[in-house]
Amino acid sequence: MDRLKHVLSSRQFDLGFLINLYKDTRLILNLLKTREGRELLTHVLPGYVAGEMFWQESSRTYHSFAAAAVRLGMSTPPSERGIKKIRTEKGKRVTKWELVFSSEMKDAYFEDEVRAWASFYDVLILRTAEAGLVSRAAEICDEFGYNVPFINAGDGKDGEHPTQTLIDLFSIFAGLDLDIEKDWPKLKDCSIAFINDLKNGRTIHSLAWTCGVVFGMTLKFISNPDSGMPRNLLDELEKKNCNFEVLYSLAHADVFYDTRKQAEYGKKKSEQPISIDQRAADEYGVKIVMHPFPRSKAGNELPIWRKNDPATHSVSLDKDPRAMYFKQMEYGMPNRMALLKYLLNPYLDLKKLQEEKLIRGIKNQCAGCNRIEYHELGWTDNPPKCGYIQTLSHIFCPKCQPHN
Numbered sequence: 001m002d003r004l005k006h007v008l009s010s011r012q013f014d015l016g017f018l019i020n021l022y023k024d025t026r027l028i029l030n031l032l033k034t035r036e037g038r039e040l041l042t043h044v045l046p047g048y049v050a051g052e053m054f055w056q057e058s059s060r061t062y063h064s065f066a067a068a069a070v071r072l073g074m075s076t077p078p079s080e081r082g083i084k085k086i087r088t089e090k091g092k093r094v095t096k097w098e099l100v101f102s103s104e105m106k107d108a109y110f111e112d113e114v115r116a117w118a119s120f121y122d123v124l125i126l127r128t129a130e131a132g133l134v135s136r137a138a139e140i141c142d143e144f145g146y147n148v149p150f151i152n153a154g155d156g157k158d159g160e161h162p163t164q165t166l167i168d169l170f171s172i173f174a175g176l177d178l179d180i181e182k183d184w185p186k187l188k189d190c191s192i193a194f195i196n197d198l199k200n201g202r203t204i205h206s207l208a209w210t211c212g213v214v215f216g217m218t219l220k221f222i223s224n225p226d227s228g229m230p231r232n233l234l235d236e237l238e239k240k241n242c243n244f245e246v247l248y249s250l251a252h253a254d255v256f257y258d259t260r261k262q263a264e265y266g267k268k269k270s271e272q273p274i275s276i277d278q279r280a281a282d283e284y285g286v287k288i289v290m291h292p293f294p295r296s297k298a299g300n301e302l303p304i305w306r307k308n309d310p311a312t313h314s315v316s317l318d319k320d321p322r323a324m325y326f327k328q329m330e331y332g333m334p335n336r337m338a339l340l341k342y343l344l345n346p347y348l349d350l351k352k353l354q355e356e357k358l359i360r361g362i363k364n365q366c367a368g369c370n371r372i373e374y375h376e377l378g379w380t381d382n383p384p385k386c387g388y389i390q391t392l393s394h395i396f397c398p399k400c401q402p403h404n
């Protein structure tokens, strides 16, 4: 596979790309554990600026990208956030999302807005209500020679959410205790059930492809009849000889991937979603339960645990080891850090970052004992194993001063 310039669809991900990205994600997770590691990570992308344009609402995707960028040393100026407007057009209620502070409100061309952003930012992260709009933005900029990667952070109900797939798959490997590098063939003996709003769930449209096509997992699409997987996606999976079933009630699977009803798209009310609780998890022998979040209060497809409400304690999976959804949420930031690094500073070796940082911090070397003087630490008795470094200025350290 060629290096990815933009991240637009899960169809772009192959095994090699995933293995490498997850290696960096694991290294980043480790570095994030210590203050020193967190400081080191800020040396990955200093001087770069990320732009986030989110027409649609977001908590996890927006903040995890923003935090990921800052933790890598990037800057993220205040971004564009859209506002949902419900209008009546020709007697029909229509939901639209508008970037209310942008020139979009002055009837600007989309092309001109995109070119403006691409002139100012090093990477653009877009969430739109319209499927295909992020790809269009990337095409426009490629056509006019801008060297800016675009990331699709969710494009409408018929589109995709490829970076959520990266997080979800990382969580599947972690939750099933599998190491992608050596255990990836084992996934083809595992099944994943996608549950509830499969029609409008862009996270599912992206993840099902990777699970089915790249890893050969058995896919089970479980929903009410009016919320099933779009026919064109099922046709695509069929063409790729994926093993899948369309079901209308819960069934066994190793992984449950639960979703909420996407009520914001204003479709008519459907039946109550299937609720994944302790009883359902026991009955169907699921190993891990996932959810891209947000889970919905009204739908209650994934009941919450509340300290002061003992009735929730025997129902909710929140404190159950099979609940992978909080970990899945936490993996968002390190995974997106790995992705930003991949796009903007791909050849930086995270393992060597420590060494490189130490070398950057060197001021002098002692001509007598080879000890190193650091800008911040002064003379140290534990120099990196570098011997005599020709490029450094050589002076005598206090111990080796000739008059001593």
Ligand code: NCD
Pocket: 060, 061, 154, 161, 164, 202, 203, 259, 260, 292, 293, 294
């Ligand atoms: C999802 C989205 O926006 O597509 N959330 C997310 O990004 N983690 C799912 C949803 O909104 O239901």
